[in-house]
Amino acid sequence: MKNRLKVLRAERDWSQAELAGRLDVSRQAVNAIETGKHDPSLPLAFRIARLFGLQIEEVFDDGHDKD
Amino acid sequence: MTGTTRTDAWGARRADDRQRRRRVRKALTIAAAVAVMGAASLIGGTTVGSGVTIAPLVTAFCIVAVAAITLGLGWREADEVLRRRALHVFAAVGVVAIVGNPVAEMLGRAFHIPSPTETLWWLSIATGVAVLLVQRWRDREAG
Structure with missing residues (x-):
C-alpha cells in the first residue's frame, strides 16, 4: 500500500526517530511503513493519521478510487 | 503545519529511551545467562537421595526460565x-x-x-x- 508518510514527516522536519517516538513504535517500523515493506495494522494507521491531523485515506492509498 | 520542530523533539527522546531500554534488557539477559552457567557449575556435583545429579535439571529449568522471561519482555516491548x-x-x-x-x-x-x-x-x-x-x-x- 502506498502512503505519504515520508512527505508528511519531511513537511514537519521530523526524523524517523522523532516520528517513531511520537507513535511509540521503533524506528525500523517507521522505515518499513515508509518504504511500503509493511502495511500497518488498523490501530497504528489510525494513530498515524491522528498524529498528522488527517483522515486515514489522506495518508494511505490502497490504489482503489472512491466511487 | 500542525507539527513542531526538532528543537522540542520529544519524540526522538522517547525513541532514544526505547532504544536504551532494549540495550539494558540485552545486557540483563547476558548477565542472567552468565549467572545461570556459573550457578550450574557451582552445584555441578550436588546429588539427591536416589543418586541423581540435579545440576542438569536446575540448569535446564534456569535456561528455560531466562529464555521465557527474555522473550516475554521483548515481545511486550516490541x-x-x-x-x-x-x-x-x-x-x-x-x-x-x-x-x-x-x-x-x-x-x-x-x-x-x-x-x-x-x-x-x-x-x-x-x-x-x-x-x-x-x-x-x-x-x-x-x-
Whole structure:
C-alpha cells in the first residue's frame, strides 16, 4: 500500500526517530511503513493519521478510487 | 503545519529511551545467562537421595526460565514490525527443526554422526540468525 508518510514527516522536519517516538513504535517500523515493506495494522494507521491531523485515506492509498 | 520542530523533539527522546531500554534488557539477559552457567557449575556435583545429579535439571529449568522471561519482555516491548520479524525467525527455526529431525536421524545412522539432533539444533539456531540478519539487511537496503 502506498502512503505519504515520508512527505508528511519531511513537511514537519521530523526524523524517523522523532516520528517513531511520537507513535511509540521503533524506528525500523517507521522505515518499513515508509518504504511500503509493511502495511500497518488498523490501530497504528489510525494513530498515524491522528498524529498528522488527517483522515486515514489522506495518508494511505490502497490504489482503489472512491466511487 | 500542525507539527513542531526538532528543537522540542520529544519524540526522538522517547525513541532514544526505547532504544536504551532494549540495550539494558540485552545486557540483563547476558548477565542472567552468565549467572545461570556459573550457578550450574557451582552445584555441578550436588546429588539427591536416589543418586541423581540435579545440576542438569536446575540448569535446564534456569535456561528455560531466562529464555521465557527474555522473550516475554521483548515481545511486550516490541511493535508490530519487530514482532513480525520475530515470528519469521521462530517459523524458520521451527520448520528446520521439524523437517530436519527425521533427515538428521537418517543421516546420523548412515554416517555415524554421534549426536545428529544436537547438530540439527545448532543448524536451526543458525537458520534463525540468518533469517534475522537477512530481514535487517533488506530493511536497511530499503531505507
